[in-house]
Amino acid sequence: MSATGGGHQDAYRRATAAPAGPLVTAGAALAVIGLALFAMFATGDDPGRAWRVYHVNFLFFTGLSIGGVVFSAAFRVSKGAWAGPIVRFAEAGAAFLPISLVAFLILFLGRQHVFPWIDHPTPVRGPWLTVSWVFWRDLACLLVVFGVAIAYVVHNLKPDLAVLRDHAPEGRRALYDRVAAGFTGSPEQTAANERRLDRLAPLLLVLYAYLFSLLAFDLIMSLAPYWYSTLFGWWFFMGAFLTGLTTLGLMMVYWRRRLGLQQLIGRQQFHDLGKLVFGLSVFWTYLMFSQFLVQWYGNLPEETAFPFYRMWGEWRPIAVLVGLMVFLIPFWGLIWVKSKITPFTFTVFVTVSLAGMWLERYLLVQPSLIEHGPEFGLPELGITAGFLGLFLLAYGWFARSFPMVSPRLADEAGRWHH
Amino acid sequence: MSAPLGVLAAFRHIDAAAHAIRSLKEMGYRDFTVYTPAPNHEISDAVGHRVSPVRLWTLIGGLTGCASGFAMTLWMSYDYPIVVGGKPLGSIPPYVVIAFELTILLGALSTIAGLIFHAWRTRRRAAYDPRFTDDHIGIFVPCAAERRSAVRQLLQGAGAVEVRVES
Numbered sequence: 156m157s158a159t160g161g162g163h164q165d166a167y168r169r170a171t172a173a174p175a176g177p178l179v180t181a182g183a184a185l186a187v188i189g190l191a192l193f194a195m196f197a198t199g200d201d202p203g204r205a206w207r208v209y210h211v212n213f214l215f216f217t218g219l220s221i222g223g224v225v226f227s228a229a230f231r232v233s234k235g236a237w238a239g240p241i242v243r244f245a246e247a248g249a250a251f252l253p254i255s256l257v258a259f260l261i262l263f264l265g266r267q268h269v270f271p272w273i274d275h276p277t278p279v280r281g282p283w284l285t286v287s288w289v290f291w292r293d294l295a296c297l298l299v300v301f302g303v304a305i306a307y308v309v310h311n312l313k314p315d316l317a318v319l320r321d322h323a324p325e326g327r328r329a330l331y332d333r334v335a336a337g338f339t340g341s342p343e344q345t346a347a348n349e350r351r352l353d354r355l356a357p358l359l360l361v362l363y364a365y366l367f368s369l370l371a372f373d374l375i376m377s378l379a380p381y382w383y384s385t386l387f388g389w390w391f392f393m394g395a396f397l398t399g400l401t402t403l404g405l406m407m408v409y410w411r412r413r414l415g416l417q418q419l420i421g422r423q424q425f426h427d428l429g430k431l432v433f434g435l436s437v438f439w440t441y442l443m444f445s446q447f448l449v450q451w452y453g454n455l456p457e458e459t460a461f462p463f464y465r466m467w468g469e470w471r472p473i474a475v476l477v478g479l480m481v482f483l484i485p486f487w488g489l490i491w492v493k494s495k496i497t498p499f500t501f502t503v504f505v506t507v508s509l510a511g512m513w514l515e516r517y518l519l520v521q522p523s524l525i526e527h528g529p530e531f532g533l534p535e536l537g538i539t540a541g542f543l544g545l546f547l548l549a550y551g552w553f554a555r556s557f558p559m560v561s562p563r564l565a566d567e568a569g570r571w572h573h
Numbered sequence: 574m575s576a577p578l579g580v581l582a583a584f585r586h587i588d589a590a591a592h593a594i595r596s597l598k599e600m601g602y603r604d605f606t607v608y609t610p611a612p613n614h615e616i617s618d619a620v621g622h623r624v625s626p627v628r629l630w631t632l633i634g635g636l637t638g639c640a641s642g643f644a645m646t647l648w649m650s651y652d653y654p655i656v657v658g659g660k661p662l663g664s665i666p667p668y669v670v671i672a673f674e675l676t677i678l679l680g681a682l683s684t685i686a687g688l689i690f691h692a693w694r695t696r697r698r699a700a701y702d703p704r705f706t707d708d709h710i711g712i713f714v715p716c717a718a719e720r721r722s723a724v725r726q727l728l729q730g731a732g733a734v735e736v737r738v739e740s
Contacts, residue, residue, distance in 0.1 A: 444666075444669065447666070448666050448667065448669070448670070451666050452658065452660075452666070452667070454658075454659075492624065
């Protein structure tokens with residue numbers, strides 16, 4: 156299992172010098188435009204509008220980047236092999252996590268515009284919903300989950316950095332040495348590193364499920380403080396996991412050609428990732444329906460207000476779109492083997508699902524905060540573009556700094572299928 | 574059921590068996606039978622079967638189940654109307670559960686039916702050895718007497734631990 160094993164050494168070498176220029180350029184441009192627009196709108200006549208869509212995007216992009224790392228951990232825990240060549244494309248999203256943390260701190264500045272219980276306290280929720288308690292505990296949640304996620308990614312990188320160090324471009328070696336922190340690939344070090352990964356991966360999964368449920372309650376459910384759903388946490392973090400998978404799908408298509416990985420990433424990877432996206436779409440629907448059925452049947456106003464307000468009236472078009480884009484279109488699109496293994500159709504359906512999940516997050520947040528129907532315009536477009544830019548920038552930085560394919564994980568996949 | 578004439582080989586190693594299968598196909602053999610004690614990607618890739626027709630049975634069964642689930646519940650509600658919990662007679666949300674369960678049930682049953690049907694239709698007489706359900710991979714090549722030595726040589730060369738002529 157060295158860089159020279161498996162017959163893909165050229166691909167591995169190319170993956171240490173990933174051409175991240177387009178990502179970084181596009182990301183920087185979008186980020187600058189988006190941040191400028193956000194600053195303009197947040198200090199303008201209607202700062203609430205800017206902060207609301209900021210909140211939607213904070214939730215969406217945080218979920219999408221942590222979702223990728225969680226996929227890598229789940230893949231390790233389930234002892235999979237097929238995703239070996241692509242798992243780093245998912246882990247690269249970890250570079251956005253520090254930005255997400257800063258975005259959460261900035262959210263504190265706009266708290267009055269996002270959290271209705273600040274201006275209209277909700278005695279029924281007791282001391283649970285107070286500014287300092289909510290922000291401190293959520294900050295702690297994010298720090299813990301992000302910390303474990305980044306530690307996991309770093310430990311997963313170390314063996315690859317040791318193996319690929321001498322094949323990497325000159326300029327990257329200093330960073331490799333710093334991150335590898337003395338890891339040279341000796342058998343004892345490798346065994347210790349594997350043991351640590353075996354502890355970090357399940358830890359990340361449990362913390363993610365537990366703490367992101369709490370974040371869902373605090374950051375989305377509290378926007379409609381009289382409504383409650385015990386299933387809501389699940390729905391939020393499984394949806395975020397789905398966005399992590401669809402982003403991974405797009406990145407797989409993007410890098411496959413650019414890094415010349417057609418030998419490594421083939422029918423198997425498209426098929427399996429397509430099946431996962433299909434399955435998660437169904438699971439998302441299952442969670443939604445299993446909560447909806449109970450609330451519809453019980454017909455208690457404090458429970459039905461939230462879903463019914465979104466299903467009828469001004470928000471109905473968005474709700475229908477979400478149902479189509481997250482469930483029906485990917486379901487009938489990805490049920491066929493052909494459409495999963497053809498990169499073009501795979502890309503189309505994965506993109507539809509990702510965009511649908513953005514609308515879903517929008518639909519969860521916005522109707523709780525405004526009296527009128529959906530609004531789409533320059534603030535929404537600009538701030539979303541800004542977040543997308545920051546994500547691409549962080550992702551591009553990762554691709555520019557670290558190997559985008561892990562020889563040891565890719566070889567593992569190769570052993571099973573050749 | 575007496576087996577047809579041919580050559581039966583036992584393999585201990587997956588890659589040897591896969592190699593033998595590929596060589597047989599190169600020589601133009603198509604109607605040989607492969608036994609494996611456990612499902613294996615390498616073997617099935619070497620054999621290279623077309624996609625199983627059973628999945629069509631699953632799809633048709635599932636759609637039938639879904640349709641009949643809604644049809645049954647709606648028909649019953651209107652045929653013997655009882656208002657429950659102030660809901661409309663034909664209330665779709667709870668019927669989704671019935672439709673879903675029938676989708677799974679009919680989908681699964683028709684899958685089993687399809688499996689049995691296609692296994693029966695494509696059944697083949699071939700020599701067999703009990704080791705093929707234990708720790709050996711088997712290949713049976715039906716062939717006429719004059720071709721036996723060539724086939725035998727090929728299988729032995731690929732690494733068979735035992736080659737037997739069935740006659």
